[in-house]
Amino acid sequence: MGAHGPRHANGGAHAGHAHGVGAGERDRRRLSLALALILGFMLAEVIAGALVHSLALLSDAAHMLADAGAIGLALFAIRLAARPARGAMTYGLGRAEILSAQFNGATLLVLALLIVYEGIRRLITPADVGGATVVVVALAGIAVNLAATSILAKANRSSMNIEGAFQHILTDLAAFAFTAIAGMLIITTGFRRADGIASLLIAAIMLRAAYALLRDSGRVFLEAAPRGIDPDVIGRAMAGQAGVSEVHDLHVWEVGSGFPALSAHVLVGRETDCHAVRRDLEALLKDQFALDHTTLQVEHQRDELIAIEPTEPGMGSTHGTL
Numbered sequence: 027m028g029a030h031g032p033r034h035a036n037g038g039a040h041a042g043h044a045h046g047v048g049a050g051e052r053d054r055r056r057l058s059l060a061l062a063l064i065l066g067f068m069l070a071e072v073i074a075g076a077l078v079h080s081l082a083l084l085s086d087a088a089h090m091l092a093d094a095g096a097i098g099l100a101l102f103a104i105r106l107a108a109r110p111a112r113g114a115m116t117y118g119l120g121r122a123e124i125l126s127a128q129f130n131g132a133t134l135l136v137l138a139l140l141i142v143y144e145g146i147r148r149l150i151t152p153a154d155v156g157g158a159t160v161v162v163v164a165l166a167g168i169a170v171n172l173a174a175t176s177i178l179a180k181a182n183r184s185s186m187n188i189e190g191a192f193q194h195i196l197t198d199l200a201a202f203a204f205t206a207i208a209g210m211l212i213i214t215t216g217f218r219r220a221d222g223i224a225s226l227l228i229a230a231i232m233l234r235a236a237y238a239l240l241r242d243s244g245r246v247f248l249e250a251a252p253r254g255i256d257p258d259v260i261g262r263a264m265a266g267q268a269g270v271s272e273v274h275d276l277h278v279w280e281v282g283s284g285f286p287a288l289s290a291h292v293l294v295g296r297e298t299d300c301h302a303v304r305r306d307l308e309a310l311l312k313d314q315f316a317l318d319h320t321t322l323q324v325e326h327q328r329d330e331l332i333a334i335e336p337t338e339p340g341m342g343s344t345h346g347t348l
Contacts, residue, residue, distance in 0.1 A: 056177045057188070068091055137232060138232035141232070163205075252279075286319070290320075300325070
């Protein structure tokens with residue numbers, strides 16, 4: 027007997043998170059406002075970096091370009107994910123945000139590697155960098171990123187899209203701090219290699235963000251159990267329920283951000299009420315493991331059959347085989 031937990035499209039509630047239509051619209055507005063802030067400042071930073079020959083400023087701008095891409099893709103993915111499930115797309119387009127996260131992670135990785143290359147080159151041959159301009163732009167960047175962070179902090183961060191954009195902006199804050207320090211060092215000591223060192227530190231932050239995005243989105247695509255959920259623990263808890271004889275073919279995966287799912291085959295005793303066991307298991311999975319979307323195939327154990335076969339032709343001795 028199959029049992030299905032409630033189906034949740036975007037706009038419903040799953041895994042303990044509520045995503046109403048109004049909340050989705052508010053998230054889109056917050057993302058759009060953050061995107062406008064990031065794009066406006068990124069253009070100013072590119073101009074300033076080119077004028078004063080600062081790789082740190084240009085690498086910051088590259089990071090902000092990745093941030094803008096992350097926010098733009100998040101907006102697009104939210105629109106796709108909001109479409110209802112139909113036809114062959116039985117889960118809808120909820121995984122569009124996971125594709126977005128993978129693309130953003132790959133972009134960050136490529137940009138970080140390019141900055142590492144150029145940063146090392148700048149360490150070998152330092153460029154003449156205008157420290158005062160670097161400091162002014164970096165301080166302005168801190169202010170802009172604080173504003174964008176404040177906006178996105180109020181959005182639904184259980185979404186991999188929004189959390190990814192939020193983490194991008196947080197790393198920008200650290201990047202601008204390093205850039206400001208580099209500018210101050212250039213002004214006070216004339217140490218021009220500070221620009222290259224700051225660029226390498228920014229690249230390290232970008233690599234860390236890229237790794238997190240690729241790791242988390244990769245887990246979803248490989249249908250691994252969601253982070254923080256141990257299938258062995260779930261299996262033991264299910265098998266320990268009254269009336270349950272065996273649990274096998276247990277699968278736990280994540281359809282999209284904050285949308286874990288489970289399926290399992292459960293055997294119960296011959297005299298056990300399989301419907302009551304199913305309801306108890308569903309309540310267990312929801313209350314202890316926050317798993318709302320479950321598919322349980324509950325069946326009674328079959329009687330063991332014994333076949334009697336002669337051991338040798340013409341002999342009366344027999345043995346049983348299960």
